[in-house]
Amino acid sequence: VRNSSVENLQNVDLVIIGGGCAGMSAAISAHKNGIRDILILERSSYLGGVLKQCIHNGFGIHRFGQDLTGSEYAKRYTDEIDRLGISFLTDTFVLSLTQDHDITAISPAGGILRIRAKAVILAMGCRERPRGALTIPGTRPAGIFSAGTAQRYLNLEGYIVGKKIVILGSGDIGLIMAREFAIEGSEVLAVAEIMPYSSGLIRNIVQCLEDFHIPLYYNTTVTRIEGTERVTGVWLSQVDASRKPVPGTERFVACDTLVLSVGLIPENELCSEAGIELSSDTGGAVVDDSFQTSVPGVFACGNALHVHDLVDFVSMESEVAGERAAQFIRGKSDTASVVRAEPGFGVMALVPQRVRLTGAEDRIKFQFRPRQRFENAEIRITSDGCRISSVKKRVLTPGEMCELSLERSSIHSDLKVEVIGL
Numbered sequence: 001v002r003n004s005s006v007e008n009l010q011n012v013d014l015v016i017i018g019g020g021c022a023g024m025s026a027a028i029s030a031h032k033n034g035i036r037d038i039l040i041l042e043r044s045s046y047l048g049g050v051l052k053q054c055i056h057n058g059f060g061i062h063r064f065g066q067d068l069t070g071s072e073y074a075k076r077y078t079d080e081i082d083r084l085g086i087s088f089l090t091d092t093f094v095l096s097l098t099q100d101h102d103i104t105a106i107s108p109a110g111g112i113l114r115i116r117a118k119a120v121i122l123a124m125g126c127r128e129r130p131r132g133a134l135t136i137p138g139t140r141p142a143g144i145f146s147a148g149t150a151q152r153y154l155n156l157e158g159y160i161v162g163k164k165i166v167i168l169g170s171g172d173i174g175l176i177m178a179r180e181f182a183i184e185g186s187e188v189l190a191v192a193e194i195m196p197y198s199s200g201l202i203r204n205i206v207q208c209l210e211d212f213h214i215p216l217y218y219n220t221t222v223t224r225i226e227g228t229e230r231v232t233g234v235w236l237s238q239v240d241a242s243r244k245p246v247p248g249t250e251r252f253v254a255c256d257t258l259v260l261s262v263g264l265i266p267e268n269e270l271c272s273e274a275g276i277e278l279s280s281d282t283g284g285a286v287v288d289d290s291f292q293t294s295v296p297g298v299f300a301c302g303n304a305l306h307v308h309d310l311v312d313f314v315s316m317e318s319e320v321a322g323e324r325a326a327q328f329i330r331g332k333s334d335t336a337s338v339v340r341a342e343p344g345f346g347v348m349a350l351v352p353q354r355v356r357l358t359g360a361e362d363r364i365k366f367q368f369r370p371r372q373r374f375e376n377a378e379i380r381i382t383s384d385g386c387r388i389s390s391v392k393k394r395v396l397t398p399g400e401m402c403e404l405s406l407e408r409s410s411i412h413s414d415l416k417v418e419v420i421g422l
């Protein structure tokens, strides 16, 4: 890892917070759009973010037309960062950001760094929901891991977290880890999912569970954890339609490890201090179609903005954010009027939430997740009660992000995006 000199780093054109896929993609794009004075600040000791611990394939099919592992995907970007000579500081934790783009960071090598940027891109990724957020009764023994932590132990540090494993939640990281545990010789006894559907990709249910004969129980949750020193087992119960455990359905599963894959939360503590408007729907910043937040010159992308299903879409989105940040630095940002885009029935995590009525691109791209599984549904965009765009879909599931685009010229007032079952 190449660390840049930290001396005299008072003014920088573009500071990118987070050196994962989003931060690197945005940096490369800003460079291609003429910005040379770029600094990536990354709290860990390497660039690449969570990709470095993803040794399985399935990355890059949309972005590069190739099936890569996560680490191979990351290497394409770290190589490009090196080739372009983009500066970065690792082991550097950003502590605060202000409305004036003043950044305070801390690192063992540089101490406290104070930097003023012309523009800032927020690319801090997301973190996993911990056990504490679930309030599962029982003891507090060793042997409970979040799926990402287990992935890190196994793939970066070489430790197997347990021999008999139950996984709670069927998010993608949990599904991927079920397969990795099985390949490494651990026994995955069950994947319990409280909802009647998985929040993971269909391809992961097939390739990670069905191909390895790992049972997936829907409408099921962990209602108690047993064990003093180490987990000795968990109680699984079925739940009713309101997700309450059904008495009499409890069954004990003896295991030494419980792995949690129960959701991701965008990392956005920095936003509050800067007064950046956050969306309670996505957990990320509210942005317009140039990925600019409510604070001019501060942009957001990647999992810090909304939790993505595939890294390829993180790259594509972050490239746009990098290009728009470059335009802002060159003084080319417009002050177009803005309308709101609201999620309607069946829609969650809609991005962007604001749309400029004028802008360089003719089409606006929206992304969202369906709130539930739909079969034969129509995605509809309305404005003033009139339908201005619609598309029919055979299947929509919460595990897969939906995308649709709209002619900018067709937008005159606030929009609503909704899913209608046909």
Ligand SMILES: Cc1cc2nc3c(=O)[nH]c(=O)nc-3n(C[C@H](O)[C@H](O)[C@H](O)COP(=O)(O)OP(=O)(O)OC[C@H]3O[C@@H](n4cnc5c(N)ncnc54)[C@H](O)[C@@H]3O)c2cc1C
Pocket (backbone or CB within 6 Å): 017, 018, 019, 020, 021, 022, 023, 041, 042, 043, 044, 048, 049, 050, 051, 054, 059, 070, 092, 093, 094, 095, 123, 124, 125, 126, 127, 128, 147, 148, 149, 151, 172, 173, 176, 264, 267, 301, 302, 303, 304, 308, 309, 310, 311, 312, 314
């Ligand atoms: C555990 C886990 C496993 C995943 N597995 C897969 C998978 O198998 N396949 C797939 O397609 N997608 C997977 N994803 C999704 C994947 O994270 C995204 O698709 C993509 O890699 C996210 O890129 P990002 O840059 O937005 O976030 P990240 O890769 O998380 O990068 C964010 C970076 O910001 C840094 N950072 C955060 N806060 C600060 C701060 N205050 N100061 C400085 N630096 C900071 C972090 O250290 C991190 O390096 C996984 C996600 C997680 C959390």
